[in-house]
Amino acid sequence: MTIRESKKLWIGCGVGLIWFLILLWPLLGITPEGLEFGKTFKVFGYVAVAAVFIMFFYQVKEAGHLDMVGTPLKSATGVLGQAYEKTPRWILLTIVLALAIIFPLVTGRYAHDVSISVLIYICLGLGLNIVVGLAGLLDLGYIAFYGVGAYTYALMSLHFGLSFWLCLPISALTAAIAGCIIGYPTLRMRGDYLAIVTLGFGEIVRLILNNWMALTNGPNGILSIPRPELFGFNFKPLWSMYYVILAIAVFTILAVYRLNYSRIGRAWEAIREDETAAELMGVNTFLLKLLAYAMGATFAGFAGAFFAARMKFVGPESFSFLESAMVLAMVVLGGMGSIPGVILGVLALVALPEMFRGLELYRMLVFGGVMTLMMLIRPAGIWPAKRVGRRSEEAE
Template identity: 65%
Template sequence: MIHEFKKIWKSYAIGLLWLMGIIWPLVGIHADGTLSFANAFTLWLYIAAASFVCLLLYVMNQSGSLKPVTTPLSAARSRVAATAGIVPTWFWILLALVLTGIFPVFTSRYAQDVAINVLIYICLGLGLNVVVGLAGMLDLGYIAFYGVGAYTYALLNIHFGMSFWLCLPIAAALAMIAGCLIGYPTLRMRGDYLAIVTLGFGEIVRLILNNWMSLTNGPNGILGVKPPSIIIPTFDGGFGFELFVLKKLHFLYYIALALAVVTIIAVRHLNYSRIGRAWESIREDETAAELMGVNTFLLKLLAYGMGALFAGLAGAFFCARMRFVSPESFTFLESAMVLSMVVLGGMGSIPGIILGAAALIVLPEVFREFELYRMLAFGMAMVVMMLFRPAGLIPAKRMGSRSEEREG
């Protein structure tokens, strides 16, 4: 036991020195381009103290010293889980809808803006979950369909004056068609080859948006896109109708919430359907699925198209909210961010992806006070979460357990 503890402390010291050597130059770089290590020692004291406390708690837990504390906590957690299991699922869904519904009433404009970002990325994460989490295809160019949806609304609204509500299904349909067109020649590949090809197609779409000046206005983007609007009855001087523009932030929040709810319901139905089970069989073993008579290519193409559809919906709303769209919003980093949400939350898990999207959008805002170090702190938090929860924050249930849950 003593030998094991010595190894732990030795590994801790080596790891701390390694981390210090890797990021030491970064802590001295300031926003104005100067290099100064005046405050670096204080920062390293905080890092060393925090890591030492974590290590000490780990060692105490391994030795059993924390049992008087952990045992009552485990018992309390079990009681809470048992109590939560008694409460029907519809109650939690209703509670979530009520809380999200009244959110704009008690929060600031900044909080509403962050919440809208979370809802947009929930739609994107759930769409990519169909491709990656259910069908098992690694897509590194998913954000291209987000761009197709955004530019569809921008072009139709600017050149033809079409409303947001009419453009929304058109954007989704065109994104799905784009997904099928891209997926048809590529989905016969597997593994890393598929990932590389999808990455290439994603960059091709971005370059087209960036260089087709006559259609997309290139890197300057498209400005002046109108926000969503509705027709309401008026009684001023007689009965009539008036166009009411939903430009206030809380109206946009409720539209984003409605899109997220629709996406959650649709993905859940796909997850529990026969198609969803076929997708999972392809994910687990594509060769075995083919031998069982599953048309793997057609189902993979369907998954790719459905994922693109949800991205198109999110893209159209993103354009309506920003009233501006440019190719800079659809880079590979955005695809990586959405993929991180799926992996972090739990591939195939709807609650996990919702939590993953919230974590990856909210955490950088929480760390904003760290200025230059916030992305470093954000990255360290990501590493810690993936070390302790490698299957995701809320791992997906296996097909058998999900079927039993559905039947129950």
């Protein structure tokens, strides 16, 4: 690394720290008692020392002074990667599933609550992954289908006495119909226009839920939603609800995997890469994009029905734009089009903040910085998607 490049990096680091201080002081320095500087400069000092250390470490690494450590580490990583590639997938999946089944037996209520949230977001993330990751359609109103599924179960169970297991496919179907209704007038648009329109439709659904008093009880929400029952067993304990959402999440993963490696999945990928070329090759782009919306909404409907049963209450405030942005961030951070990537993205955005809850105000600050750094280092995501399928000449 030349002196000019090193100087440029240090200047960039300094400018970034100054901006960080400008953003940090209003958060920590303005208090009801007046202006305070000590707390701000204390936090800024920690961050500045960490940034300088990282910059120094990076320059030492670029200069090649850490090759004696990096080369053996890279070799060990390569050996682990080869062992992973050689291990049959069914063995790895069996181990992961066994750990997931055992998890509630060896953990407490707080861990159950966090893991249930993780599994709900896995269903939502994989559903949105179909729309964004496979079909390449930017949807900013995806959480509306989550709300449709939740309200469908709440209304069906309270007014018609239907069981959770019967309402589960009905909620998915209702969400899929909502996906088609929202998708039909919007899918002739592309890019930013599509994103703006889907954002508008998502807000329309939220406002309907908030203002249709006769049906949804408006901002007061719907109370006393029954928990699932199976052969006389009521899923009241939290650990039992964990197994319900685990089964739904496993079904979602298998379904999305089959769709991903099917002819439909390859058609979605063709649309994502070049919609005009796909249409010229005979792909019915409009119908397949509509199908992507419907399938993504289906899994959101499953998650919504479970959410209503778990909370025993649904209200419109649970389905805001912030939730759509959160699910989209999980897909992008994990790796668009990648099932393991989406799962890792959910763990990064749901489980990790809970692990650092003891840091109080600073945990989200650190978390945002780590996310930004992650997207700079790996813009394709934590676990980028592999290409779906191979051409015949590539196989030869």
